[in-house]
Amino acid sequence: MKKPVIICVDDQPTILDSLKIELKATLGEDYAIETAEGGEDALDLLIELLEDGCEIPLVISDYLMPDMKGDELLRQVHQISSKTIKIMLTGQADVKAVGNAIKYAKLYRYIAKPWQQEDLKLTVKEAINSYLLEKELAEKNVKLQQLNEELEALVDRRTAQLRQEQEKFAKAFQSTPHAITITRLRDGRHIEVNDAFCEMTGYAADEIIGRTAVDLNIWVNLSDRKRLFELLASQGFVRNYEFESRTKSGEIRTALLSSEMIEIGGENCLISVSQDITERKRSSEELRKSEERWQLVLKANNDAIWDANLVTGEVFRSRRWKEMLGYEESEIGNSVDEWKSRIHPEDLNRVTAAMKQHLDGITPFYTAEYRLRCKDDSYKWIQDRGQAVWDESGKPVRLLGSQSDINYRKQAELNLAESEQKYRSLVETSQDVIWACDRTGRINFINQASKQVYGYEPSQMLGRYFSDFLAPEAVAASNEWHQRLLNGESIFQAESTIITQDGREVNILTNAIAVKDPEGNIIGTTGTASDITTRKQAEIALKQAKEAADKANRAKSEFLANMSHELRTPLNAILGFTQLLSRDPSLHTEQKEQINIITKSGEHLLNLINSILQMSKIEVGRVSLEPNPFDLHHLIETIEDMLQLQAQKKGLQLIFDQDPNLPRYLKTDESKLRQVLLNLLGNAIKFTKEGGVTLRVKSEQSSTGVSPVGDLENVSITNYQLPITHCRLYFEIEDTGPGIAEAEMDNLFKPFAQTETGRRSQEGTGLGLPISRQFIQLMHGDITVNSKVGEGTIFKFDIAVDLATSSEIQATQETKRVISLEPNQPEYRILVVDDRMESRLFLVKMLTSIGFSVCEAENGLQAVDIWSMWEPHLILMDMRMPVMDGYEATKRIKTHLKGQATVIIALTASAFDEERSVILSAGCDDFVAKPFREQVILDKMTQYLGVRYVYEQQHSSTPSNGELPSTTPAGNTHSSFVLQPESFQLMPPEWVKELYDAACSIDNELIFCLIEQIPSESAPLKHAIADLVNNFRCDQIIDLIDVFQSQ
Known part of the structure; x- marks a missing residue:
């Protein structure tokens, strides 16, 4: 008997071979496997086998083939052999193609490529079983038909045969492993179920018969049931319909259902075959997850x-x-x-x-x-x-x-090898000794530099201890630092002395660290040793030179302190008494002028002394920067006003050129900057005979586009940027003077050295430029000079400054002259202590004239005695006195409880800031430098005692018509007179011209001679001009005359 034939169709021979092998393994030798590589070949093969009487239970076809697609092939196969089961293999079939195959070819199932072996095996077995069942059913139908045809003739035999066939059917119905049910189509009630269905659902047959699947809650998703009946209605059968079913116990299982409509006893019924594929699905899912994990590992690794x-x-x-x-x-x-x-x-x-x-x-x-x-x-x-x-x-x-x-x-390994070779070369060529020791201190590596430093070959030192080569007194210290490294100290540096092979003592500097193994255990030490003998010798020489220099500086400082005291103390008396004399209302104009001349001469002498002392302080390094916030624009304007008349007097142009972006509010040492500018501009004007002098100022900030701090009030929140806090100022002073010879350039900034032009002028000390240079360097800048003889000179310097804000600038208060104490105040007791009679006399007279109760002492011991009996509110204490100085007296007073309430203000003529620190540490509340102005003392009393004064009246308002202000003392009968340009009409033109020239020359003596020529009936004019001269306002006289002459 011929074997049933299974036809496999694919256009790829390798796939056909694989499929054939797997079908053989699944079905054994019970079936013959034939293959075809295309649709036409498959149809020819099918017809040939059928003609040869072969049974064709199954055709498996690929979908995509060159000559004919799989759905069309299976449709034609169905037309030729409708009972043959059709399975389609595909990796790319769309829904429409699958639908066509199901509708026109009764497709049993399609399997996705590449298929899973287990899936293919189970599907083929199910298909064969389904074919056999259908074949068996068909055969039974044939036999039943034969029985029906014979029924009329042989009723009894046919009835017996029908019963026999029914029994066979029932036996097959019950014995098949697939779950089978027969239901009425009209109401879905079960007519018959086999044991396999009962086993699959968990119900007994009598629980199922007469009830629907909905009654039994078998359908997990009713939408699956609805879809099933839609398919049945459209095509009359369903193959391999996957759905989820619920057992009696509530367990959810997955099943494959094939259903077809049949007629039983004249009633439409539905026969359904179900297969539980839960385990197969689970295996398939596990296989899918395993494959997914493998792919993820491949991707992530x-x-x-x-x-x-x-x-x-x-x-x-x-x-x-x-x-x-x-x-x-x-x-x-x-x-x-x-x-x-x-x-x-x-x-x-x-x-x-x-x-x-x-x-x-x-x-x-x-x-x-x-x-x-x-x-x-x-x-x-x-x-x-x-x-x-x-x-x-x-x-x-x-x-x-x-x-x-x-x-x-x-x-990296190659780079490491190269690096190791490079560093090994560096080690071997290093001039310093590079070494390594084990924990015991034994040398296990040393480079070639040992020959130059120690005098030994490396081989002579290996295996020995460093202590073998040290001077005896250095051994203990070496052992100590070695032990400290072993105890965990990270790095060590030490100086020591070694004995070379030829017996010389050499100073070395050793730097060492601990060496650790990968586990962090210290296994030894390593480091370097440098020959520092030459450096040590230089250090000794330098130390000796420094000691000698310090000794000389101390001697110089002592001399300067004495000179400061001896020179400034007499000046304190001179300037003090001129201030006191100027308070006398009985003085006539000539006497006031003589006092003014004494004051100016004293101040000139003080400035000269200050310059010399300042230069000396610079030389001993006792000058420091004292930054303060100030208005740079105001400073430049003030200097321009001060020098403009001096330049005009010589017929020179004075030009001040400021960068428009120059910041206004700065913080540096304003006093030193003013002195530098006055020195350089004053020199330029002094030595320039024609042409002019130009000052140029610009700034350079750390970045651009940021508003200066002083302008922050104009910056909106939307465009605000962090303010710049630092800035550099650049100054350039150019003149058209005689110039400086190249040979004189080297001496330009040396103290007391003057150029040939300066010597010819017979003015100055030669200290201005050296002091200026030192001040500029203090302000983190430098000064340079370029000059050509006969063409002029350009000085350039720059300084570093901090930016300030307008709120940091204290408004300049107008100084008013004190004439007495306000009434209804305590009687303030003031003790004046000074060994100089003239200094005491000035202070006693000045304070007594204002209204204070004053007592005096000529040394510290007297001061302590008077303090204990009189208990003054405030003591003005000179610090340098015989018998007992001010330091000791202050300490004794402040040790008492009531002494803590006594204000002590030190009076010092010292030029050194550090001495002032010592004064404060001795217990003084404040200090005032000699020589001083009376207003400074009076302000201190207000600060510490709260004293209130009556001041001289001042008129400084500026009329709206541009008239210049006039200042007159309280009680002056001419206080209502205002000096105006037309006031000069009272005097002849020649007199006005002489007054103008004298004012331009700031010749006060000539001006006062001219004032005496004013008639007595014009006394208000006389007093107004004198008032301007006394207040150093010759510039206003010039301006008034300019306006008068223009009219």
Whole structure:
């Protein structure tokens, strides 16, 4: 008898071979397997087999084939052999194609490519079983039909035969492993169920018969039931319909359902065959997850994975292998030849030998590091690791492994080797000794420098202790620092003395650190040793020179302190008494002028003394920067006003050129900056005979586009940027004077040195430029000079400043003259202590005239006695006195409880700031430098005692018509007179011209001579002009006359 034939159709022979092998394994030898590589061939084969009387239970066809698609082939197969089961294999079939196959070819099921072996096996078995069942049913129908045809003749026999056939059907119905039910189509009630259905659902047959699947809650999703009946209504049958069912116990299972409508006893019924595929689904899901995990591992792992079949030669390589070489997936193949062709020629033999050793069982693993050629023809280092799989006979059949990109590591190793060689060369060529010791201090490495420093070859020092080469007195210290390093101290530096091989003593500086192993344990020490003998000798010489210099500086400082006291103290009396005399209301104009001349001469002498002392302070390093916030624009305007008349007197142009972006509010030492500018501009005007003098000022801030701090009130919140806090100012003073010869440039900034022009002028001390340079350097800048003889000179300097705000600038208060104490105040007791009679006399007279109660002492001991009896509110204490100085007297007074309430203000003629610090530390509340103005003393009394004064009245308002202000003392009968340009009409033009020239020359003596020529009836004019001169306002006289002459 011929075997049933299964036809497999695919246009790829390899797939047909695989399919044939798997069908053989599944069905055994009970079925013949025929193949066709196209639709037309398959139809010809089908017809030929049918003509030959062969049974065709199953046709399995691919969907995409060149000559005919699978759905069309199966439709034609159905037309030729409708009972044949049809299965379609496809990886790309759309829903429409599958629907066509189901509708026109009664497609049993389609399987997605690539198929799972278990899925294919189960599906084929189900299809064969379904075919056999349908065949059996068909055969029974045929037999029943035959029985019906014979029924009329042989009723009894036919009835018996029908019963026999029914019994056979019932036996087959009940014995099949598939769950089968028969239901009425009109109401869905079960007519018959087999044991397999009862087993699958958990119900007994009598619980099912007469009830519907909905009654039994079998359908998990009623939408599945609705869809099933839609398919039945459209095509009359359903094959392999997957749905979820619920058992009696509530367990959810997955089943495949095939249903077809039949007629029983004249009633439409539905016969359904179900198969529980829950376990198969679970296995399939586990397989899918396993595959997914494997794919994720391959994707996430930075290593490449490979798998070589040593029998077939097939090789799998993950995408990462090609990416490492710079290729896309499709650009190169996976073959062994492809891999071998890319190995560097120098590495190929070594790699293949390593692989052979493993395959021969010599090594447990295959491992190799070698270079592979990349897409850009460069070579990349790869680490290859693998392990073989052997069959029962010991023959290797498979080799699996991974590959890592170690190019970066190899490059690092190469760099490390090069670096190690470089540093080894540095160590060996170093002029310093580089060494290493073990924990005991024994030398285990030392470089070639040991010959120059120690006088020994390295080989002579290895294995010995450093203490063997140290001077005896240095051994203990060396052992100590070695032990400290072993105890965990991170780094150590020490100086010591060694004895060289030829017996010389050499000073060395040793730097050492502890050496640790990978676990962090200290295993020794290492470091360097430098010969510092020359440096030590230089340090000794420098120390001796410094000691000598310090001794000289101390002597100079003592001399300067004495000179400061001896020179400034007499000046204090001179200037003090001139201030006192100027308070006398009985003085006439000539006497006031004489007092003014004494005051100006004294101030000139004080300025000269200050310059000399300042230069001396600079030389001993006792000048410091005293930054304060100030208005730069106001400072420049003030200097311009001060020098303008002096320039006009010589017929010179004085030009001040300011950058428009010059910041206004700054913080640096305003006093020193003013002195520098006055020195440089004053020199320029003094030595320039024609042309002019120009000052240029600009700034450079740390960044651009940021508003100066002083202008922050104009910055909106939307454009605000962090303010700049630092700035550099650049000054340039250019004149058209005689210039400076090249030979004189070197001496320009030396103290007391003057150029030829300066010597001819017979003015100045030669200290202005040196002091200016020192001040500029203090302000973190420098000064340069460029000059050509006969053309002029340019001085340039720059300084560093901080920016300030307008709120930091204190408004300048107008100084008013004190004439008495306000009434209704306590009687303030003031003690004046000074060993100089003239100094005491000035203070006593000045304070008594205002209204204070004053007592005096000529030394500190007297001061303590008077204080204890009289208990003054405030003491003005000179600090340098015989018998007992001010320091000791202050300390004694302040040790008492009531002395804490006594204000002590020190009077000092010292030029040194540090002495003032000592004064405050002795207990003084404040200090005033000699010589001083009376207003300074009076302000201190207000500050500490709250004294209130009556001041001289002042008129300083400026009329709206531009008239200049006039200042007159309280009680002056001419206080209502205002000096105006037309006031000069009272005097002849010649007199006005002489007054103008005298004012331009600031010749006060000539001005007062001219004032005496004013008639007595014009006394208000006389007093107004004198008032301007006394207040140093010759510039207002010039302005008034200019206006008068223009009229």
